[in-house]
Amino acid sequence: MQQFLSFTASGLTSAAIYALVASGLVLTYTTTGIFNFAQGAMAMVGAFTFWQFAEAWGWPAPVALVVCIGVIGPLQGLLVARMFQGLERTSDTVRLVATLGLLLGLIGVVHAIWDPSVRRSLDPFAEGRAVTVLDVRITYHQLLTMAVAVVVAAALWVLLRHTRTGVAMRAAVDNRSLATLNGARPALAGAIAWAIGSTLAVVSGILVAPTIELNALNLALLIVNAYGAAAIGRLRSLPWTFVGALVLGLTRDYAIWLRSDLPASVAPYLGGLSNAVPAIVLLVVLVLLPPAQLRTSTRAVRHEVLPKLTWSGTAITGVAVVVATALVIARLGATALLGAAGIWGIAIIGLSLVPLVGYAGQLSLAQLSFAGVGALAYAHLGWNHPLGLLWAALWGALAAACVALPAARLSGIYLALASGAFALLLEQWIFLLPEISIFGHPFTVFERGTMPVARPELLGWDLTGDRAYALYAAVVFSLCLALVVAVRRGTVGLRFVALKDAPAGLAATGTDAARTKLAAFALSGAIAGVGGAIAGGAATSISADGYGMFAGLPILLLMVVLGIRSPRAAIITGLVLGGSEVAADLPLGPLSSAFESGGVVQAMLIGVAAVAMARIPDGLLPELSNWARGRPWGRSGSARSRSVDVSGAPELVGLRTAATATELAALDHAIGLSSVRSTAGGARARG
Amino acid sequence: MIPLLALRDVHAGYDSIEVLHGVSVHVDAGEVVVLLGANGAGKSTLLSVASGMLVPTAGQLLVAGQDLTGTGAGDLARAGICTVPEGRSVFPSLTVAEHLLMMTHRGVSAADVEERAYARFPRLADRRQQSAGDLSGGEQQMLALARAVATEPSVVLVDELSMGLAPIIVAELFALLRGLADDGVAVLVVEQMAQAALDTADRAAVVANGRITHEGDPERIRSVIADAYLGVDPLARQETT
Numbered sequence: 036m037q038q039f040l041s042f043t044a045s046g047l048t049s050a051a052i053y054a055l056v057a058s059g060l061v062l063t064y065t066t067t068g069i070f071n072f073a074q075g076a077m078a079m080v081g082a083f084t085f086w087q088f089a090e091a092w093g094w095p096a097p098v099a100l101v102v103c104i105g106v107i108g109p110l111q112g113l114l115v116a117r118m119f120q121g122l123e124r125t126s127d128t129v130r131l132v133a134t135l136g137l138l139l140g141l142i143g144v145v146h147a148i149w150d151p152s153v154r155r156s157l158d159p160f161a162e163g164r165a166v167t168v169l170d171v172r173i174t175y176h177q178l179l180t181m182a183v184a185v186v187v188a189a190a191l192w193v194l195l196r197h198t199r200t201g202v203a204m205r206a207a208v209d210n211r212s213l214a215t216l217n218g219a220r221p222a223l224a225g226a227i228a229w230a231i232g233s234t235l236a237v238v239s240g241i242l243v244a245p246t247i248e249l250n251a252l253n254l255a256l257l258i259v260n261a262y263g264a265a266a267i268g269r270l271r272s273l274p275w276t277f278v279g280a281l282v283l284g285l286t287r288d289y290a291i292w293l294r295s296d297l298p299a300s301v302a303p304y305l306g307g308l309s310n311a312v313p314a315i316v317l318l319v320v321l322v323l324l325p326p327a328q329l330r331t332s333t334r335a336v337r338h339e340v341l342p343k344l345t346w347s348g349t350a351i352t353g354v355a356v357v358v359a360t361a362l363v364i365a366r367l368g369a370t371a372l373l374g375a376a377g378i379w380g381i382a383i384i385g386l387s388l389v390p391l392v393g394y395a396g397q398l399s400l401a402q403l404s405f406a407g408v409g410a411l412a413y414a415h416l417g418w419n420h421p422l423g424l425l426w427a428a429l430w431g432a433l434a435a436a437c438v439a440l441p442a443a444r445l446s447g448i449y450l451a452l453a454s455g456a457f458a459l460l461l462e463q464w465i466f467l468l469p470e471i472s473i474f475g476h477p478f479t480v481f482e483r484g485t486m487p488v489a490r491p492e493l494l495g496w497d498l499t500g501d502r503a504y505a506l507y508a509a510v511v512f513s514l515c516l517a518l519v520v521a522v523r524r525g526t527v528g529l530r531f532v533a534l535k536d537a538p539a540g541l542a543a544t545g546t547d548a549a550r551t552k553l554a555a556f557a558l559s560g561a562i563a564g565v566g567g568a569i570a571g572g573a574a575t576s577i578s579a580d581g582y583g584m585f586a587g588l589p590i591l592l593l594m595v596v597l598g599i600r601s602p603r604a605a606i607i608t609g610l611v612l613g614g615s616e617v618a619a620d621l622p623l624g625p626l627s628s629a630f631e632s633g634g635v636v637q638a639m640l641i642g643v644a645a646v647a648m649a650r651i652p653d654g655l656l657p658e659l660s661n662w663a664r665g666r667p668w669g670r671s672g673s674a675r676s677r678s679v680d681v682s683g684a685p686e687l688v689g690l691r692t693a694a695t696a697t698e699l700a701a702l703d704h705a706i707g708l709s710s711v712r713s714t715a716g717g718a719r720a721r722g
Numbered sequence: 723m724i725p726l727l728a729l730r731d732v733h734a735g736y737d738s739i740e741v742l743h744g745v746s747v748h749v750d751a752g753e754v755v756v757l758l759g760a761n762g763a764g765k766s767t768l769l770s771v772a773s774g775m776l777v778p779t780a781g782q783l784l785v786a787g788q789d790l791t792g793t794g795a796g797d798l799a800r801a802g803i804c805t806v807p808e809g810r811s812v813f814p815s816l817t818v819a820e821h822l823l824m825m826t827h828r829g830v831s832a833a834d835v836e837e838r839a840y841a842r843f844p845r846l847a848d849r850r851q852q853s854a855g856d857l858s859g860g861e862q863q864m865l866a867l868a869r870a871v872a873t874e875p876s877v878v879l880v881d882e883l884s885m886g887l888a889p890i891i892v893a894e895l896f897a898l899l900r901g902l903a904d905d906g907v908a909v910l911v912v913e914q915m916a917q918a919a920l921d922t923a924d925r926a927a928v929v930a931n932g933r934i935t936h937e938g939d940p941e942r943i944r945s946v947i948a949d950a951y952l953g954v955d956p957l958a959r960q961e962t963t
Contacts, residue, residue: 199827202820209813212775216807217869218799218827271815 040171042292043285048177050284051184052243057264057276058191059235064270065195066204066228068123070448072134074236074261076141077111079254081237082244083145086157096160103237112233116226121649123211123225126339127447128392129652132595132645135588138255140642145251147639159245180242187235188277194231195273204228256585259459260287260313262452266320270448279320287312304468314459321453322441340653341394341532342601342660349520352603353513360509364502367617372501373573374616379508380570382609383515384563384587385594386602390522391559392591393600396535397552398451401438401458402563403587407466408434409564410571410582414486421491421498424511424565431564432557434461439556443549458584466579485578488571508569512609515562519602522558531555570613589641596644598654607656611637724787725750726908727772727803727877732781734771741767743932744781749877749908754899756919756940757912758947759929765912766808768929769881772910773805774798785877800827804875808882808912811866814855818846821854821865828873839868842898860891867895870902877908884915896922916947 056074063071071077084107088099115137122130149155159176166173195201203219204227211221240254247253260283267279290309297305308315356379364375384406391397412430416423442453470479490499491507498507522528530551533541538548571577580586589612597604644655651658725748735741741764749755759765770776771783774795783791790798799805812821825835840847843864849857854865863883870878880899884892892915900922903909913919920926926943928936936946 196820197823199823199832202816202823205820206813206816206824209815210811212795213807213811213813214824215795216773216775216799216805216811217824218796219824220796 037170038292040169042288044168044171044173044177046285046288047281048180048284049288050280051180052239053261053264053283054184054277054280055187055235055239055242056261057268057280058187058273059232059239060261060265061268061270061273061276062191062195062235063228063232064265065208067119067225068208069119069130069134070270070452071137071232072131073115073137073141074232075255075259076138076145077115077233077236078240078243079145079251080111080141081107081240082157082249082254083149083251085237085241086155086244086249087149090155090157100241103241104234108234108237109230111237112230113226115233116229118646119229119649120222125649125652126396127451128396128398128595128599129648131398131448131451132592133648136592136596136642136645136648138642139588139592139638140646142251142255143636143638143642149251151251155249157241157244157249176242176245183238183242184277184280187238188273191231191273200224200227252585259455262455263313263317263320266317266324266449266452269324283313283316286316304471308464311460311463314456314463318441318453318456318460321445321449321456339600340657340661342598342657344520344523344602346520346524349517352606353516356513356516356606357506357509360506363617364505369501371616372505374613375501375505376508376573377570378609378613378617379505379512380566380573380609381590381613382512382605383566383569385566385590385605385608386512386515386519387559387562387566388591388594388599389519389602389605390528390531390562391555392595394523394528394531394535395552395555396446397555398447398454399435399438399556399559400451400455400584400587400591401435401461402559402590403567403582404458404461404584405431405434405560405563406567406570406587407461407577407582408567409560410488410567410577411480411486412564413568414488414571414577417489419489419491419499421493421507421511423491424568427564427568428561429564431567432561435556435560435563436553439553443552455584458587462579462583466582481577481579485576486571487576488568488574490572490575504572508573511565511569512605515565516602516605518562523602527554527558589637592641592645596641596648596655598656598658601654601656604654604656723750725784726786727910728782728784729768729772730782730784732768732771732778732783734767734776734778734781736767740779741932742771742778745929745932745934747910747927747934749910751876751906751908752903753924754903754909754911754922756923756926757910757929758914758916758919758926758943761914763929764932765929766881767932769805769807769879769910769912772877772879773803773807775805802828802874802876803879804870804873804877805879806866806870806881806883809885812854812857812862815853817851817853818849818857818865819851822868822872825869825873828875830873835868835872838872842871843868859886860888863887863891863895867898870907871898875907877910878902880909880911882914883911884913884918889918892918916944920944 056078060071060074063069063074081103085099085103088094088102089096094102118137119133122133159174160179161175164175166175166178193201195205203214203217204224206217206219207214207221207224214221214224244254261280263283264276264279267282268274268276287309290312294305294309360375360379364372367375384402387405388399388402391399391402409427409431413423413427416426418426438454438457442450445453466480468480490504492498496503498504522531530541530546531554533544533546534548534551534555541548541551567577567582590608593608593611594604597607728746728748730746732742732745733740745764745768747755747757747768757765757768767776771778774783774790774793774797777792781791782789783793785798785801785803790801793801795805813824816824819836822835822839823832825839826832830838845861846864846868849861854862857865867880869875870880878899883895883899887895896918899909899911903924911919911923920940920943923940925938926940927934927938928943928947936943
């Protein structure tokens with residue numbers, strides 16, 4: 036009983052942190068329509084600046100607290116509001132990527148300022164002091180955390196329900212232009228929401244930091260757990276978000292308690308499950324919640340550019356990829372060669388996003404997990420023949436179908452969250468399972484943490500050497516590129532595009548939207564699986580920690596930044612994210628730091644580029660090709676240039692320019708209208 | 723007398739497409755002016771210019787003689803131009819009471835707004851805590867028009883008042899606009915359902931292909947609308963050539 040109570044107390048503290056973070060999420064989402072994946076990163080900034088003030092500079096804690104909450108929090112929020120201006124009118128994908136970019140960018144900034152190799156920690160408030168309730172010791176810090184959550188809950192409720200500012204903030208999301216007509220200032224409302232959201236993040240960061248090590252990634256990721264709470268509140272209801280936080284906090288801490296009491300026979304299998312509780316809650320909530328009032332991409336008013344793909348262009352690109360690879364690897368040293376094939380593995384995973392995210396408009400944060408499943412299947416198969424890639428493709432497709440089936444009716448941000456939860460589940464539980472027995476056959480997901488991956492042999496041609504394998508990887512990439520182009524040019528591709536643009540229209544043509552979505556996921560998962568297998572072969576081994584959700588984010592970000600509807604963007608994605616060894620061997624000078632994988636420069640560059648998406652929603656490559664054709668900044672203009680948002684479709688007269696009366700008469704005559712009109716005129720004259 | 727609202731030789735459009743090619747309209751205090759015309763004639767664009775949602779490429783927007791061209795829609799709303807856009811112009815996730823709280827932007831207190839709105843539309847009082855998304859079409863239109871009733875505007879712009887509503891409700895709502903005008907408000911209504919609108923109007927104009935083709939008293943307009951709805955009026959064309 037006492038254990039139960041003490042886990043309840045710690046669960047309530049976790050719940051308070053989740054509630055703070057999730058209410059910030061809900062606030063910015065209900066007022067700007069942007070789901071802020073960087074909420075955790077903002078908390079991280081708060082914790083680090085507080086550490087800087089209070090620990091490094093020795094300011095008194097209250098002063099540091101006031102500066103962090105009163106200045107850093109709102110300032111950070113206002114900066115973000117400024118950066119994200121214009122983002123409301125872009126697609127779900129662009130909005131998602133902008134905040135993911137902010138997440139990576141902020142981690143990059145924090146790493147640049149505070150050397151991640153130095154250990155830092157924050158002391159809890161009123162350290163050592165505690166009260167004892169029913170024999171359970173509750174620290175002042177825990178009490179403070181819970182009290183702050185309750186106060187914030189009440190204050191937010193009053194703001195959003197009972198003040199004009201708060202109601203106007205919510206109105207702006209429902210209908211921005213109508214809110215303007217009601218005398219509201221949507222831009223100001225958005226800025227206030229960001230400032231409050233950021234301040235809440237800073238508060239939660241400062242409160243949570245003493246319980247864990249002050250580590251940028253830990254802080255940014257810990258907050259992912261709060262997504263489940265926001266999902267229970269359906270991203271809009273604050274009371275339900277707080278209920279969600281309670282459910283999540285208590286479930287997680289009870290799971291930790293139960294884990295310690297598990298019998299030894301099952302403990303290794305279910306042990307990892309307790310870590311994955313927030314992901315499981317998120318997945319279950321998303322699948323079970325009624326889909327009512329889901330906000331989808333219908334508010335996006337921009338027309339998205341879909342680049343045309345020709346077979347001749349594809350052939351040239353494919354051949355160029357292989358020839359360039361052959362030329363470059365001939366001059367690379369041994370270390371650089373190791374990385375050369377990996378470039379194409381990542382490029383294929385990037386390519387797998389094109390049909391799914393680019394054409395079908397379905398968001399997936401689990402792409403690297405699909406790749407991981409493919410790589411695992413390929414490694415377990417152990418068949419050193421290129422056809423083994425089909426096995427990897429099959430398993431990648433199955434994994435993707437596992438996301439698509441339960442999430443069939445989800446779209447937009449909800450689908451992204453569901454796929455992210457799936458990725459976390461794999462990463463935190465499935466990939467870490469010890470040996471299991473399937474129908475009497477022992478099976479280990481990852482043997483001793485890593486699995487060797489065999490490189491193939493084809494018709495007596497040995498592809499196990501680094502040079503040969505890199506060339507083989509380039510050929511496989513070109514084949515995948517051809518597959519994507521074939522899909523885009525065929526009926527399937529048209530269905531994917533229709534699924535994004537007009538799901539109802541797709542249904543009207545007799546095509547099942549759910550099945551089309553499943554097909555898009557399966558195809559994408561299959562390509563990702565091949566990419567995973569190729570990347571695994573490049574490294575000759577795979578490990579469980581290489582396929583997490585966050586490890587996959589840079590691929591998605593870079594693809595969207597470059598142009599998610601341009602298959603060629605995958606080449607650059609592969610080069611940037613997989614090319615660090617190769618770049619180090621080439622005379623690139625200071626440029627090579629951009630290729631340092633996981634490096635600060637790269638994280639910041641990708642972050643900045645992603646945040647700039649509000650200005651170039653179609654991506655860099657389509658924008659550049661427009662520019663090269665003398666149409667700077669797009670056919671339909673950047674999202675920002677449409678500063679006037681007119682409610683309803685513009686009524687057009689059908690003529691591009693004003694016609695003179697003579698021209699109109701000629702037109703009437705040409706279409707045989709003049710006789711009808713004169714008859715009508717005559718009838719009236721008689722009447 | 724200086725008209726409360728006047729558009730002078732307005733040219734406006736979207737991107738590179740010009741929709742309005744030099745339109746002039748004015749509405750005096752106490753007057754209901756109805757704009758008629760077929761789909762795509764440019765009526766709603768004209769209303770967008772008047773409400774400040776669309777900045778004209780040329781021409782002027784005058785409010786009580788003051789040039790307010792280029793002023794933002796929010797500022798015009800606070801200055802007393804009340805726009806009721808086409809369709810169900812409510813916020814689906816806000817309750818009726820929260821809608822009324824939004825209507826305090828002109829300085830009328832929340833209590834006064836509620837009192838006036840409920841006095842005019844008692845049905846809204848019963849729906850006080852319901853989300854606007856759950857109201858019937860007629861109730862939603864009433865809620866949208868409550869803004870015109872409760873915020874003491876000087877100009878009321880209404881786009882397609884009758885859209886999707888039963889004729890009996892439409893008649894009720896037009897009577898409401900008439901009442902507002904009788905209190906000294908300038909009312910500009912854009913309509914496709916011509917008959918009901920013309921019964922209420924003091925003056926009417928026909929818009930076709932981005933121009934005003936006819937203007938005058940409702941009875942005269944009633945006789946030409948058949949042509950106006952078929953497209954460009956041959957008589958109007960003769961006048962311009």
